Amino acid sequence: MAELIYKNVSKRFDDVEAVRELSLTVGDGEFVVLLGPTGAGKTTTLRLAAGLEVPEGGQVFLGGVDVTTVDPANRDVAFVFQQYSLYPHLTVFENMAFPLRAPGRKTDKATIKKRVTEVAEMLRIGHKLENKATQLSGGEMQRVSIGRALVRQPQVFLMDEPLSSLDAKLREDLRVELKRIQHEIGATVLYVTHDQLEAMTLADRIGVLNNGVLEQVGTPREIYEHPATIYAARRLGSPAINLLKPGQLGIKCSNGQTEQVGVRPEDVVISRDGKVNGKILTVENLGVETVSLVDVEGSHVHALLDRRLNLGVGDDVAVTAIAEKRCEFDKNGNAIELEVA
Amino acid sequence: MIRSAKMLKVGESSGLSKWIAGIIVTFYALVTVMPLLWIVATSFKSPPDSISYPPQIVFEPTLEGYVNLFTERSRQTDEYIEKLGPPETWYEEIVRERNMVVTGPSRFAGRYWNSIFIGFGSTFLAVVLGTMAAYGFSRFKVPLKDDLLFFILSTRMMPPIAVAIPIYLMYRELGLSDTALGMIILYTAVNVSLAVWLLKGFVDEIPREYEDAALIDGYSRFQAFIKVVLPQMKAGIAATAIFCLIFAWNEYAFALLLTSGNAQTAPPFIPAIIGEGGLDWPAVSAGTTLFLLPIVIVTVVLRNQLLRGITFGAVRK
Numbered sequence: 120m121a122e123l124i125y126k127n128v129s130k131r132f133d134d135v136e137a138v139r140e141l142s143l144t145v146g147d148g149e150f151v152v153l154l155g156p157t158g159a160g161k162t163t164t165l166r167l168a169a170g171l172e173v174p175e176g177g178q179v180f181l182g183g184v185d186v187t188t189v190d191p192a193n194r195d196v197a198f199v200f201q202q203y204s205l206y207p208h209l210t211v212f213e214n215m216a217f218p219l220r221a222p223g224r225k226t227d228k229a230t231i232k233k234r235v236t237e238v239a240e241m242l243r244i245g246h247k248l249e250n251k252a253t254q255l256s257g258g259e260m261q262r263v264s265i266g267r268a269l270v271r272q273p274q275v276f277l278m279d280e281p282l283s284s285l286d287a288k289l290r291e292d293l294r295v296e297l298k299r300i301q302h303e304i305g306a307t308v309l310y311v312t313h314d315q316l317e318a319m320t321l322a323d324r325i326g327v328l329n330n331g332v333l334e335q336v337g338t339p340r341e342i343y344e345h346p347a348t349i350y351a352a353r354r355l356g357s358p359a360i361n362l363l364k365p366g367q368l369g370i371k372c373s374n375g376q377t378e379q380v381g382v383r384p385e386d387v388v389i390s391r392d393g394k395v396n397g398k399i400l401t402v403e404n405l406g407v408e409t410v411s412l413v414d415v416e417g418s419h420v421h422a423l424l425d426r427r428l429n430l431g432v433g434d435d436v437a438v439t440a441i442a443e444k445r446c447e448f449d450k451n452g453n454a455i456e457l458e459v460a
Numbered sequence: 461m462i463r464s465a466k467m468l469k470v471g472e473s474s475g476l477s478k479w480i481a482g483i484i485v486t487f488y489a490l491v492t493v494m495p496l497l498w499i500v501a502t503s504f505k506s507p508p509d510s511i512s513y514p515p516q517i518v519f520e521p522t523l524e525g526y527v528n529l530f531t532e533r534s535r536q537t538d539e540y541i542e543k544l545g546p547p548e549t550w551y552e553e554i555v556r557e558r559n560m561v562v563t564g565p566s567r568f569a570g571r572y573w574n575s576i577f578i579g580f581g582s583t584f585l586a587v588v589l590g591t592m593a594a595y596g597f598s599r600f601k602v603p604l605k606d607d608l609l610f611f612i613l614s615t616r617m618m619p620p621i622a623v624a625i626p627i628y629l630m631y632r633e634l635g636l637s638d639t640a641l642g643m644i645i646l647y648t649a650v651n652v653s654l655a656v657w658l659l660k661g662f663v664d665e666i667p668r669e670y671e672d673a674a675l676i677d678g679y680s681r682f683q684a685f686i687k688v689v690l691p692q693m694k695a696g697i698a699a700t701a702i703f704c705l706i707f708a709w710n711e712y713a714f715a716l717l718l719t720s721g722n723a724q725t726a727p728p729f730i731p732a733i734i735g736e737g738g739l740d741w742p743a744v745s746a747g748t749t750l751f752l753l754p755i756v757i758v759t760v761v762l763r764n765q766l767l768r769g770i771t772f773g774a775v776r777k
Binding site: 166169170171190191192194196197198200202204206207208218221222223224262269271 | 667669670672673674675676677678679680683688692772
């Protein structure tokens, strides 16, 4: 395994700047997740590391070597595609053996058999090795696809939304498995997703991408608690962070530049007692928690409800916030450092 | 209100429409198959049976047509034939019944071989060139791609025979007249446009991610093309090859114009099989029957691929 470094990498497609001056280091054995919506440049960033795209500016280093213009075949990275991309004319075994049979990697038959069987067992698809790739379920296909990457023990694993086309239950299972395997083999992984839950659970560190720009890199907790921008604040957390005007919910701002104040739903306090200033609009019972949309002082605010309060739609309530947990943003959407009292 | 108990699902046809469809298909099959059956039947008739009126449905089969097709014969007097002694082979026996002797093999075998060589050769070339061109057009940024594709298609916009005279003159200058090479080049040139367009559709259907995956797995672009793209194009290549082969195999006008001896193919030769006192219909039919065989065999062998190939573009997997 090795370290992957992007240094001021830029890539454009005709008029679209897909990636702008991106710098990122994925440490040896680290699991980094790039989070962003469709079109944020996540996939392009991965393809740049794989060598499927060549950047206009900047450099890519793999294990300390500048690979910016090296062919994909000679980079020794593995790529897991969103749509599995299993070779339909080959069996599961042949699919997984395909990288080992590459001309540059002359692996003998016994080793191939041993490696493929090992990895297949680890991914629990050992009994499917003789099937055609097209005869598998979605979850099995994605396992094979991950297996094809694992057989090689490459320098870096690049994963492009590998779980997004699976159903929710399967996604959860594979997510746990993926994290376990990564731990087991100490793999360096750069993983792309638009699913914040995947990002939060899998990542050692998350990079938030917006329009080809890396807005913030940090541990999931850092980004959740101290987002660098409004954009980063809104990418994590479900329901999303509440953005309020200074002074609302009794939050006083220390700084005159503050344009917006962010308060996470769990930091909004709702009670029956106190000065009534809001009305409950909706109540969503999600099992673990109950999410409510409350109309407060002309704004709509998401809050977590205490189930014991037994509140319903239309109830008048008192709404306040835990002021210390707030984030403040200036007019450009950048976070303002709060003085900790 | 009581509704009819038997409801039809969407897309399911009723008994009546199935019957009608069946009758139409059967009728169509009869119309198209009858002439073929008649040709095959005629090839096993004797010359008098073949032109008898009313036509004979039941007849005594003979291989005379095939013998006449493959041999040159001459008519001899009874005394001459008697002097020869008993016939040595089964086909001489057939020939002698008509007071004739075999003087040598006919040119049919050579013409037939020409057809096979030129037909399959040009098909092979058209498909190989077409596959590579289609892959290039589908995957790479080619300058003026749309114009080039239109240009390639435009060679199909007139009947090839419209340029017969320029081609005839060109071929005469280049020494390509009446050569197998010339005919292969000509048929390849006509077919390659069809091949490029058909195959480009098939390549477009194959997601690029397969090649990306192969590139990352350690293969070069050409190796990825051979190992990953080609196997998935099998159906398309089979369908394209059959279309090309059928054109090259059946082509008559250029073959008549540009070949006379060496490189003549079967189509202009078969109608020229003249027997004693007019056309020898059984021999012509025998030639036609043999001529049909390769296409039938190739189509049957490739039929699974062909069906997949024809529906490939229309149905998302």
